[in-house]
Amino acid sequence: MSSLKTSVVEMVKSIKRGEISSEELVKSYIKEIKKKEKDVEAWEFFDEELAIEQAKKLDLLHQSGNHGDLHGVPVGIKDIFDTVDMPTADGTEIHKENPCLNDCTVVSKLKQAGAVIMGKTVTCELAYYSPGKTKNPHDLSRTPGGSSSGSAAAVASHMVPLAVGSQTNGSIIRPASYCGVVGYKPTRGLISRHLVLQVSRKLDQVGVFSNSVEDAALISEQIIGHDKQDPDTSLNPKPKLLLASQQKPPMEPVFAYIKLPFMNLLEDDSKEGFDEIKDEIKNKLNGKVDEIELPDGFKNITEWHKIIMESDMAASFSKEYKAFKNKLSKKIIEAIERGMKYTSVEYNDALSKIDAANAYFKQFFYDYDAIITPSATGEAPKGLEFTGNPIFCTIWTYCGMPAISLPLLQGKNGLPVGVQLVSSHFDDERLFRNASWLMSKSNK
């Protein structure tokens, strides 16, 4: 059904003009879910009636002239975000019976914008590595990536045009890359984590999935904003992402291609694809790509990230570990147990380097418009047990810099491979301008 490939920006306009009702739109997605869900298994909770009921209410609101910016559009929610009328299991049977007393800030803001909360998408166990049931829609024998597996797969298979996820290491950018959709992780502090499962207060960041850069901008604008209930959210003015995604950069951008110490992990065909993109930017599009090496200290970031993440997991999941160890996966038990062993000095040391790294990048972005870098090591790996290596996301998550994965490449098996752009702290607008530039140029 072609309407499902329409951009959300256009869908909202159509609903506003009365050309299509939210009920019709939601039902067309439900039809898609019925067709594909038995294969893809992206949903942890989906209740057809509940979705249609919301759409009907929004159609009534439409008649009385009320329109949110996502009016009538269905959104999938990673199953670690609390929802008052749907269960939240956090990918573990330990939490299955936990009552949700309220909507998290993100869901509450989406409802205010008129979104239909379509259901809860599959997450890895406690948003870490042990996968749920979801398969990659492009090849059911492969992982969709994790931990926002269901959100990426649901958007990729057009069961929903938008979805919300979270990233503590590479849980948005990596599945977006594997599933061939746009994944956007804003600057740390732009989106509230109130009533979202806490893995690591220092590292957890909320983000979104969509089929276009514009749509990612549209949904993000609805959920960005300071929230007293997440004291780490920023008081900075909200970025105008939709506008930025529709603007041209003031001049052809200058990208930095960073020779990361783990570049050898990039698969050969992805490396070739990347070289082609770089050539295209330089030779056809009049942009620039400089090859850059980071100072030596940056080699330790993956280790510092690990210390913070596992330390915080040991604190966040201490109850689960103490009372329900037998219901936890081996992988997460090992991470928690490593986390229990770091000293407070190692932890504070790892944290203190975040500011130093950001000071470096602040200077860096006087010279470059964006970093261009792989989103993942290549195509989605075979099998469902391993959700893939997040290493191409770790530095940016650690620093809290904004990142977007664009579905621009194909691997040797014809599966999607993402190109990641990264921008400076709170320069999410510039990230969107450059992402749109690259997408539109590469489509020509």
Added chain:
Amino acid sequence: MSSLKTSVVEMVKSIKRGEISSEELVKSYIKEIKKKEKDVEAWEFFDEELAIEQAKKLDLLHQSGNHGDLHGVPVGIKDIFDTVDMPTADGTEIHKENPCLNDCTVVSKLKQAGAVIMGKTVTCELAYYSPGKTKNPHDLSRTPGGSSSGSAAAVASHMVPLAVGSQTNGSIIRPASYCGVVGYKPTRGLISRHLVLQVSRKLDQVGVFSNSVEDAALISEQIIGHDKQDPDTSLNPKPKLLLASQQKPPMEPVFAYIKLPFMNLLEDDSKEGFDEIKDEIKNKLNGKVDEIELPDGFKNITEWHKIIMESDMAASFSKEYKAFKNKLSKKIIEAIERGMKYTSVEYNDALSKIDAANAYFKQFFYDYDAIITPSATGEAPKGLEFTGNPIFCTIWTYCGMPAISLPLLQGKNGLPVGVQLVSSHFDDERLFRNASWLMSKSNK
């Protein structure tokens, strides 16, 4: 000289009216320093000429009609605050040669308010427990308390009418109590720690010493304020402390006297003095004092505080420990070594309880205007080696609640003993109203 006992609020008015010049005022304090410093030894750095030079410049500014709110008044600065034209040794020979490149935010704000930076006051080694040379002006055989030893002693002996200090456990309230002056530690986040020696980012709080509640309000108003360079400073509006210190509470206050688990440490004569104050409040002043017990969990706060403080010290002083261990005291080496052993989980657990404790107190202060509690265990201890027990400050420092020590009691040796009032987070104005009420009532 009677002018030295005048309140700073009055001094500033006299200077503004031209009744006294800053040079005259500063010289009268210098005279006092020359008389008393050989006994009290409150100053780490004092340069007569540098002080007079500042005063002369301020007198010129006076003639051209420029007046800061502390115009021409000398202030002592604890020797852990960077000053561009005076050395900063942090109480250790290791730092003696460290260059100061700039004034810290506090000193810069004091200069903007027209204060004369009189000199640097003695601090304990790295603002911890090992004392400097300073003696208690009321009895030279006794400790002035620590770590803001020189600031408290200088104000108590009228060598300067105002001084700045800092508190990570009990380093303002305790020396204020021992020296018989007013000591005020604002709500955490009100005063910037930019270019101040960092002991613990989580716990370090700047505060002041003065001879009256009004004067503490006046100097604090000059240095309170958000500072981008200390990201933990608050964006809340600045409290109007001077106004509050001159206002009556809307009705007679209701105090909470908390039966702390370590109340047995309070010396008998201080306990009697405290009972008299409570009686006076209830029977003569129409106030109320309820005796309250804290929930059981609060018993662990001193341990949580210790975990955070020592962990942070191990991180803050790792260079000193690695390169100059032979120049550190046994006490601080032991603290650093304990700090090196805590796990990140213990550390995060200790931190996470701060919010829970504050949630309790938020509710608590719907019923009470202030907590009334001892500032210390009694009179200043004999000898100079032990700076006294900070335990009556620990809970409030841990929570970041505002506290003020009022010189209201006397011990059996005729030495001063402070009464501490504590108020709710960011309710520093109410603290000052109640402090002024208690001071003026008790003076009658």
